[in-house]
Amino acid sequence: MPQNDHLADLAKGLAHPARLRILRHLLATPGCIGGDIVDAVGLAQSTVSEHLRILKASGIISGEIDGPRVCYALNPAALAPLAEFIASLTPPPGDACCVPTRKETA
Secondary structure (H helix, E strand, O other), rough: OOHHHHHHHHHHHOOHHHHHHHHHHHHHHEEEEEEHHHHOOOHHHHHHHHHHHHHHHHHOOEEEOOOOOEEEOOHHHHHHHHHHHHOOOOOOOOOOOOOOOOOOOO
């Protein structure tokens, strides 16, 4: 299903601690320049560029060329399908869901 592929792409985009640091930095400082992100994250420029490429490919961020620099920004709407899917995993109220019972260990 294309919807599952899209959700998997979003999850992969988030699936690295460095990418989460980049997203937190972009949240705190909208319209970041690539070099600022490198300084804030503390990784090599080439490593940050690869993480930015992955985030951009998944649609989680956008990047606009501003002269010799690229300004990056979050695209919160891109994460809405993933947030909706995660919210849908909440078990229904009552005993409608089978939950394994906790076994005592010796």
